[in-house]
Amino acid sequence: MPLSSQLTALEMSKGLAPTPANLDRITKATDAEAARWAFGQWDLRARAKGRFPEPERLLFVREALEQATHRGLSEYHASLFPAGKLVVDLTCGIGGDLMAFAARGPVLGFELDAERADYARWNLEAFGRKGEVRQEDGLAWLQEHEAEYVFADPARRVDGKRTLDPDVFSPDPFAVAEAASGASRWAMKLTPMLPDETLARLALRIEFVSFAGECREALAIGGSEPLEPGVWAVHPEREPLKGDVPVPAEADLAEGWLHDADPAAVRAHALGNFGLSSLGDSPGYLVGPTRVDSPWLRAYEVIDDVAPKRLKATLKALEADVPVLKQRGAGQNLDVWRKDLKNFGKRKVAVAFYVRGASVRAAVISL
Known part of the structure; x- marks a missing residue:
């Protein structure tokens, strides 16, 4: 268990920033090792918020x-x-x-x-x-x-x-x-x-x-x-989803509705449960003529499907604002795309890049 000096330092350092002055004051009251340990614990407790219940009551090792x-x-x-x-x-x-x-x-x-x-x-x-x-x-x-x-x-x-x-x-x-x-x-x-x-x-x-x-x-x-x-x-x-279900048929283009599958459903090879077709060669995108509601899917209505070189012109014509960019295995630098795709209007859309054979496609989808 922690030494009494460490527990004293932990209580004294509560709510304090780890400044040289605060560290020196607590070192004088306890010892240098206890002071460093205490401030380290408060840093770890802050990092643990959301992951642990009431982390301010717990003790942690960084790794x-x-x-x-x-x-x-x-x-x-x-x-x-x-x-x-x-x-x-x-x-x-x-x-x-x-x-x-x-x-x-x-x-x-x-x-x-x-x-x-x-x-x-x-x-x-x-x-x-x-x-x-x-x-x-x-x-x-x-x-x-x-x-x-x-x-x-x-x-x-x-x-x-x-x-x-x-x-x-x-x-x-x-x-x-x-x-x-x-x-x-x-x-x-x-x-x-x-x-x-x-x-x-x-x-x-x-x-x-x-x-x-x-x-x-x-x-x-x-x-x-x-x-x-x-x-x-x-x-x-959620209810469990059976995996190892045969892979759905492949669609060449995004049409109708695009469904973004939960990564666990992808990893479990469970995409054949929804009656949809896989989109190109990218794992996790499914398409179909109608929307499928499932907690394992996020559904988006497809507006267009274009080659990346036509994407900017397509978004301009749509007068679109593009707050969301996503991809599945397409190898695109999304940060570069974000800088290039400035807001062309108020219509909220997203872009999903996917792979089809040796090429990359961009599905423009509604938000």
């Missing part, structure tokens, strides 16, 4: 905060396990997921780093949630003990850099899946950028999780409890 799960996703992770049952978190870090698990029942967390383990205990206590945090190897413990409900979030960085090589994840995701095979339910958070073949080897159910307009993670889920297998796009507030 752990960068890797921590957003509270909305932690709550979704917790929903995978029954209330009142012990959940074992093999990789609890500073306790982001652990706090969500503890809100629904008892928890046991494992963390190798002493500082992170201490902060996980503090963060649990800050909200009056009970749980045990052990500074030891969670995977090694699971290989020697039985657990009914298990969660893991293997580290995916080597020397501070992200990696997509599961062989260097820590702990090894395949070893976790094997050790958890006797559990009633286990779940493991992974990067959605892992190949389909790798994910399929880990579990019968793979969920690509949408949050705040992004595909944030892949969840491998297994266990002896009944579980609908397959690949799914999920969102904490």
Whole structure:
């Protein structure tokens, strides 16, 4: 746990800017290390707003905060396990997921780093949630003990850099899946950028999780409890969308309505659920003669479809204001386009660049 001098410095520095004068005053009252630590904690607490509940009550490690799960996703992770049952978190870090698990029942967390383990205990206590945090190897413990409900979030960085090589994840995701095979339910958070073949080897159910307009993670889920297998796009507030649905037919031009698919639906290969055609060779744009309403789609009426060299003239003729530019795999420098496409009028439109064969097209769509 933090030293008394650090806690004193933390309270004294509340609301203060980290100026040399403030740092010197708190150093004199405590010590230099405590003062630096305290101002560092207030900076991390500010960065954690929106990601953690009441971050001003919590303690953080900078790298752990960068890797921590957003509270909305932690709550979704917790929903995978029954209330009142012990959940074992093999990789609890500073306790982001652990706090969500503890809100629904008892928890046991494992963390190798002493500082992170201490902060996980503090963060649990800050909200009056009970749980045990052990500074030891969670995977090694699971290989020697039985657990009914298990969660893991293997580290995916080597020397501070992200990696997509599961062989260097820590702990090894395949070893976790094997050790958890006797559990009633286990779940493991992974990067959605892992190949389909790798994910399929880990579990019968793979969920690509949408949050705040992004595909944030892949969840491998297994266990002896009944579980609908397959690949799914999920969102904490939506019905799951079945993945691995045959790819829709391809349309050469944007006509009728253009639909921008949620990245998790794209990653789960779920675009065949909507009765629409894919647009060119760009993943995620779908078109059809009528609008399809779905929480997994954003629909825009198509005004025109042009080559980029004709875009400026088209927008001038429409007397258009273009506040939104987007693309799917088109490789366009949108900042350059923003400077070039000045407002030509008051009609609000957007431009969606997409790829068709070796060429790039621009769909002008209504807002």
